[in-house]
Each structure stands twice: as structure tokens, then as C-alpha cells.
Amino acid sequence: MSKRARGEEDVHLNQQPLSFEIGERQSKPVGHGASWGQVLGHTVTAVVGVGILGLPYAFSCLGWIGGLLALTIATVASLYTSCLLASMHEDKDGHRHNRYEELGKAVLGERAGFWAVATTQFILLVGLMVTYMVTAGQSLQAASNPNCNDHTMQAAGDEGSIAAAGEPDAGTVGCRSHLTAWIAVFAVLQLGLSQIPKFENLWWISILGAIMSACYATIAFVASVLHEEPETGVSYSIRPGNLTDQVFGALNALGTIMFAFGGHAILLEIQATLRSPPSTLRPMMFGLFTAYAVIIVAYFPVACAGYARFGNSVNPDVLLSVQRPAWLIKAANLMVCIHIGAAYQVFAQPVFKILEDWVKQRFGRAADKLVAVRLIIRSSSVIITAGVAMLLPFFSDLMGLIGAIAFTPITFVLPSLFWLKVKQPVGLERFLQYAIIAFFGTFGSLAAIGATRQLAIHSSEYTWFS
Secondary structure (H helix, E strand, O other), X not given: XXXXXXXXXXXXXXXXXXOHHHHHHHOOOXXXXXXXXHHHHHHHHHHOOHHHHHHHXXXXXXXXXXXXXXXXXXXXXXXXXXXXXXXXXXXXXXXXXXXXXXXXXXXXXXXXXXXXXXXHHHHHHHHHHHHHHHHHHHHHHHHXXXXXXXXXXXXXXXXXXXHHHOOOOHHHHHXXXXXXXXXXXXXXXXXXXXXXXXXXXXXXXXXXXXXHHHHHHHHHHHXXXXXXXXXXXXXXXXXXXXXXXXXXXXXXXXXXXXHOOOHHHHHHHHHHOEOOOOOOHHHHHHHHHHHHHHHHHHHHHHHHXXXXXXXXXXXXXXXXXXXXOHHHHHHHHHHHHHHHHHHHHHHHHHHHHHHHHHHHHHHOHHHHHOHHHHHHHXXXXXHHHXXXXXXXXXXXXHHHHHHHHHHHHHXXXXXXXXXXXXXXXXHHHHHXXXXXXXXXXXXXXXXXXXXXXXXXXXXXXXXXXX
């Protein structure tokens, strides 16, 4: 193989595991033997994240029936497509596809597989970096000044919040500037962490993320249940606004729900940790079904409790709607920050590696020895994502957009497309695959339009860096 060919291959995303604790395991010989319990832990960690905090807001845009129906369909379809991926992990001859892109190339061919999977994953990674910057800024702000909680949506131009709270006051303006500052604080922290050359050795990231997400999800549920009813009462009508705003808000909410099911990007890596032979399918399936039982127990109570307590006035991040007990809410927001502080690096490190490999390809291996190259690439990536987060600090809109354009194809569309190509099913099974592709492809496209429109409107109403 030529040097050029090797260089081009290095840039491919299939060289960069999206879970670094899993990536470390991948380097070991096949047969090191993870258990279904580890599959359970990795899957829950991969799926359950900050997206759970946006589910009550999605319900407020869809209503009880629409919200429950959308979340149920997404959960069932996500579990089903997870099983499809698990079934395609290993060929009859024993060859294992240990990366999503590897499977895509095997099914669609080198070029089509690369563009269908790698580009989508790169958008996913960068989008998550920006979204996590915004989430961390809001959580740090809420932990430092709870009075800013109710101003967050006003600062972002949310119609429902403005209608409920009235015209923005001086406190709101102060909260806007604080949000920008807290995003900058989080960016400085990430500038330091990004210089760690072998972040994959920090195996505790997966464990830390699981603990933090479980804690703040539990707090969000319990605090919502125990929180007193708002003084203005609770309304379960669709969020205030004209019909156009409500329609596009509902489309954006669909993207937010899809954002909550993003673990498919690393499911094949999780399965790669299982010993083979015998087949990895049975323990993987057991781990998946157990993991989704945990996910259901987490998602539906938080979504329903948050919406039941706050109705259509709930914040895009439900923790920002809960005010008491103050110490517990501060702790929950700090847990979100700790989780995101680690998770940001999980998704940023593959981006750094891709860019660094591209530099090596263009300028030779000598560039790899220069510390300045790594410093510039990694620092620039953090600064750029922080800048975008400051310009577009709209948590729900970003979740909706990334969920629509990245998570929808990775989680719902591509697994069914691969299954059609690999298994060539007939009858009802064939119809089901086409139905999933058409349904989620259509609503994913509509959700992308809705999220883009929401971002455009909110950014036009937001005073940048104020």
C-alpha cells in the first residue's frame, strides 16, 4: 500500500473509536471476554445523557398524546434497529465489523459507505461539542446564580417563556452576559484537557458519565414531582405562539427526541468487546434489552414528571425550571457539568485525531512531532466550538438540529438500509424496513427544517455576547 493510500485511510473515522474506554479494549485480541453486564453499562452510558433533560420541553411542544407517542415510537424503533446492527456485526465466516463505518463500507462499498457514515458521524461529533458547550454554560450559570434559571429561555428568545414571564428585565440582560462568560470558563477547562495526548487511557470516563447522568436524571424526576405548582398554574396546551411557531416547534421537538437516542454510533464497538466464538449475538441482545429497560425507566418518568409539573412553561433543560431545594439543584447542575466535561472530550478526541492525521497527510510525519501542531489544532477546535456556542446558545434548537441531521440517519435510517442490502428480507419484514426508512427519513428532514428555522429566529432575537 502506498504512503498516500495509508494517509487517506488514517483520516477515516473508522480509525477513531467514539468511546475511548471501549477503544482501549478494542486494541486487545479478540476473545478478552466482556460480559453482557458490561454491554448493559456501556449502552446505558452511550444513550442516556443530557438529552434526557430536554424531553419535558419536547412534550410541551407536542402535548401529552404527541409527546408520549413520539417517545414510544422512537424507543421501540431504536431498540429494533439496535438489534439489526447487533445481528450484522459478525459475518457467517466469523469476520467482525467493529466500527459503524466498517459495516457501512462492507454493505455499501468503500466510497458510499464512507460518505454515508463518516460524514454523518463527523457532523454528529462537532454538533455535540457545540451543544455540550451550551449545556455546560447554562448549568454553570444555574449553579452560580439560580435567579438566572427563568431568564435562560428569555435570553434565547423563547416565545413561551417571554409570554409567561413578561418583558425581559435588567436581570435577564445580566444573565445573558453571564451565560457567555460561563461558556468561556468551560472552554478554558477544555483547552487544558484537550492537550492530553492519550485521553483514551482515562478509562474512568465511562463510569463517571454513567454515575453523573444517573444522579442528575434522578434529581430531575424527584425534584419535579416534589416541586410546588407554579403560581400561574399549569397549562398543557401547546406552547404559546402562532400556528407557524407551534408547527415548527413541534418539528424541532421531534429532533430533540431523536437526539435522546444516540448510542448506535458505538454499539458495534460495544459488541466488539464480547468474546467470539461463540457468537456474540445472544449476550449482546440480552444486554441491549436490559439496557433499554433501564432507558425506559429513566426517560418516561423524567419526561412525564417535568411536563406534568411545569406544563408548557418548562425550560428546554428541565433542571432550569426547578428552583428548590436550591442546594440540590446546584448539585445537579454541577453533576451535568462534570458529566459534560468528560463527555466533551469523548466526542472531541476523534475530531482532533482526524484533523491531526490530515495535517500529517499533507505535511508529512514530521508534523506529528511538533507539539505546536497539536496545540494549534486542538485549541482552535475548542475555541471555534465555544464561539459557535456563544453565538447560538439555544439548547433545544441545537439538540433538535443534531438529532435530525445526525442521530436520525445513524440510529434509524442506516440500520434498516443495511439490513435490506445484507439480508434481503421479504414480505412484512421488508415492508417494515422501508417503513422505518421512509418514516424517520421524512420526519428527520422536517425536524431539521424546524430546528433550522428556530435557530434562525432565536439568533435574530438574541443580542450576541451581551
